[in-house]
Amino acid sequence: MTGDAGAGAQAPPAPHVDDQPESQRPAELSVDAAELTIVPQRHIGRWIAAAVLLVIAALMVNSVVSNERFQWDVVNTYLRDVSIGRGLWLTVWLTAVCMMVGAALGVLLAVMRLSGNPVIRTAAFGYVAFFRGTPVLVQLLLWFNLAALYPVITFGLPGVNLDANAIITPLAAAILGLGLNEAAYMSEIVRAGILSVDHGQQEAAGALGLTRGQTMRRVVLPQAMRVIIPPTGNETIGMLKTTSLVSVIAVPDLLYAAQTIYSRTFQPIPLLVVASIWYLVVTSVLSVGQFYLERRFSRGNRTLAPTPLMRLRAAVSTHAALSGRKSS
Amino acid sequence: MTATDQVKNQEQPASPGESPMVWAEGVHKSYGRNEVLKGIELTVGRGEVVCLIGPSGSGKSTFLRCINHLERVDGGRLWVDGEVVGYTQRGDKLHELSDREICRRRTHIGMVFQNFNLFPHMTVLDNLIEAPRRALGQKKGEATQRALALLEQVGLQDKTHAYPRHLSGGQQQRVAIARALCMEPKLMLFDEPTSALDPELVGDVLAVMRDLAATGMTMAVVTHEMSFARDVADRVVFFDDGQVVEEGPAARVITDPQHRRTQAFLRAVR
Numbered sequence: 397m398t399g400d401a402g403a404g405a406q407a408p409p410a411p412h413v414d415d416q417p418e419s420q421r422p423a424e425l426s427v428d429a430a431e432l433t434i435v436p437q438r439h440i441g442r443w444i445a446a447a448v449l450l451v452i453a454a455l456m457v458n459s460v461v462s463n464e465r466f467q468w469d470v471v472n473t474y475l476r477d478v479s480i481g482r483g484l485w486l487t488v489w490l491t492a493v494c495m496m497v498g499a500a501l502g503v504l505l506a507v508m509r510l511s512g513n514p515v516i517r518t519a520a521f522g523y524v525a526f527f528r529g530t531p532v533l534v535q536l537l538l539w540f541n542l543a544a545l546y547p548v549i550t551f552g553l554p555g556v557n558l559d560a561n562a563i564i565t566p567l568a569a570a571i572l573g574l575g576l577n578e579a580a581y582m583s584e585i586v587r588a589g590i591l592s593v594d595h596g597q598q599e600a601a602g603a604l605g606l607t608r609g610q611t612m613r614r615v616v617l618p619q620a621m622r623v624i625i626p627p628t629g630n631e632t633i634g635m636l637k638t639t640s641l642v643s644v645i646a647v648p649d650l651l652y653a654a655q656t657i658y659s660r661t662f663q664p665i666p667l668l669v670v671a672s673i674w675y676l677v678v679t680s681v682l683s684v685g686q687f688y689l690e691r692r693f694s695r696g697n698r699t700l701a702p703t704p705l706m707r708l709r710a711a712v713s714t715h716a717a718l719s720g721r722k723s724s
Numbered sequence: 725m726t727a728t729d730q731v732k733n734q735e736q737p738a739s740p741g742e743s744p745m746v747w748a749e750g751v752h753k754s755y756g757r758n759e760v761l762k763g764i765e766l767t768v769g770r771g772e773v774v775c776l777i778g779p780s781g782s783g784k785s786t787f788l789r790c791i792n793h794l795e796r797v798d799g800g801r802l803w804v805d806g807e808v809v810g811y812t813q814r815g816d817k818l819h820e821l822s823d824r825e826i827c828r829r830r831t832h833i834g835m836v837f838q839n840f841n842l843f844p845h846m847t848v849l850d851n852l853i854e855a856p857r858r859a860l861g862q863k864k865g866e867a868t869q870r871a872l873a874l875l876e877q878v879g880l881q882d883k884t885h886a887y888p889r890h891l892s893g894g895q896q897q898r899v900a901i902a903r904a905l906c907m908e909p910k911l912m913l914f915d916e917p918t919s920a921l922d923p924e925l926v927g928d929v930l931a932v933m934r935d936l937a938a939t940g941m942t943m944a945v946v947t948h949e950m951s952f953a954r955d956v957a958d959r960v961v962f963f964d965d966g967q968v969v970e971e972g973p974a975a976r977v978i979t980d981p982q983h984r985r986t987q988a989f990l991r992a993v994r
Binding site for chain 1: 792794823824828831833834835839841842843844854855858859860903904907
């Protein structure tokens with residue numbers, strides 16, 4: 397704020413400063429507004445808090461690095477181990493497959509929840525209640541042991557006669573358990589997204605002669621994505637970590653690979669560190685992907701968040717402008 | 725009385741070319757126990773501009789929404805262009821139309837909403853060509869050509885690639901009008917098109933509507949703009965409490981209302 401505006405605010409009935417003789421003007425007005433330097437408020441408390449945090453961070457890094465029991469050399473050896481790599485690949489693959497199953501089934505369940513038919517609505521509600529209401533670990537174990545319940549799977553159809561033990565491999569049980577469970581959560585996310593779109597949008601699309609399917613695909617869902625994507629990103633990151641549960645049904649994922657190695661070498665801590673590092677790497681990559689996806693789907697709706705590259709450019713150009721002004 | 729009962733023993737409307745564009749006979753509509761339309765009798769002739777005026781909650785917007793079946797009529801009959809809205813008559817029964825057929829009929833009726841309802845995730849051009857392409861099966865080039873001509877008509881050719889949120893309310897509403905016109909409708913419905921606008925932007929939208937009326941478009945306009953109704957409308961219909969209380973030539977109803985309630989309303993809005 398300039399000095400002129402400040403003086404005006406103090407004296408509401410607009411004192412015609414310019415009409416007064418030079419000698420009677422307040423001292424502040426003798427400096428031209430353009431020449432005034434703005435001094436921002438200093439946040440002493442924040443500076444102290446930041447310093448304390450830096451000290452704590454340094455102490456923690458020091459203890460982790462200097463504690464030989466972390467066995468960083470072992471960590472380094474196994475970080476690029478082939479079986480760890482295979483486990484990591486399976487973890488990423490399983491995450492992708494389960495999220496796709498979850499998302500596809502989730503959209504279907506969400507549309508069913510919004511149906512005009514009470515039986516369809518209730519069926520979707522029951523599905524969500526069951527799969528959200530029981531622990532996913534229990535669901536995994538149940539799918540894994542499905543052969544105990546249904547030794548032969550027929551789907552009630554003549555001619556279908558499948559051996560449950562042969563079909564429900566550990567991997568199939570993992571996909572079923574995690575995917576069907578995820579669908580329950582995804583359906584709630586998609587439903588919230590659909591409901592977040594103003595009803596006027598559906599009316600406008602309908603008045604233009606678009607069918608319900610076209611309205612959903614072309615008008616409602618693209619706008620719902622803005623609401624759907626952030627929690628879906630969280631779900632994906634959550635799913636990546638939840639896949640570690642499949643190690644209990646002998647699916648050779650990242651955690652299982654680490655466990656296999658340390659049951660042989662008796663070095664659990666460094667191998668759990670190896671697994672943690674890889675989980676952290678993949679979740680970080682996913683977070684970056686989420687940022688760009690959110691940006692893509694918020695088109696036309698609000699000011700887009702700048703990408704890191706744009707921020708860097710902005711910082712450079714501001715700096716250049718400032719230093720350019722000082723030198724002139 | 726249900727729609728089915730009323731249809732019995734009634735003659736069909738005259739052939740589409742001669743019948744009025746909109747013809748309502750005893751139209752009823754209720755939300756639960758709340759009866760919002762209590763037997764509306766109304767016609768909108770071909771090429772005619774009819775303004776529906778009246779206090780909030782009088783049913784004028786609901787009636788407008790019945791015309792393109794955004795609201796379902798509970799009783800009475802409503803024809804648009806010689807076809808019963810939302811139903812097909814076989815013998816003495818009215819069968820509700822399939823979604824697809826309802827969509828097909830809606831393509832002939834343009835509608836402009838109070839809150840514009842542009843698609844915020846599409847550019848202005850994409851807003852205009854979406855329905856012609858999806859609902860009428862037009863080629864992209866064909867739809868784009870018409871869209872650009874209409875944007876010029878409403879004075880927004882320089883906003884072709886802008887997103888709706890970067891436009892003022894008045895500009896958004898003009899885009900919404902162009903979007904409706906892209907479908908080459910036979911009838912345009914306006915539901916309080918200027919009520920959500922800043923006062924200085926109302927004029928631009930009304931000017932576009934005036935031009936449209938001058939081209940001979942059939943228009944039904946729910947509005948509180950009395951000067952627009954007086955100058956542009958052929959007829960004004962005054963709604964109160966779910967009924968048509970008074971109707972007649974625009975200048976006569978606005979300047980010399982006969983009914984007590986019309987007089988009171990017009991005194992209040994002046």
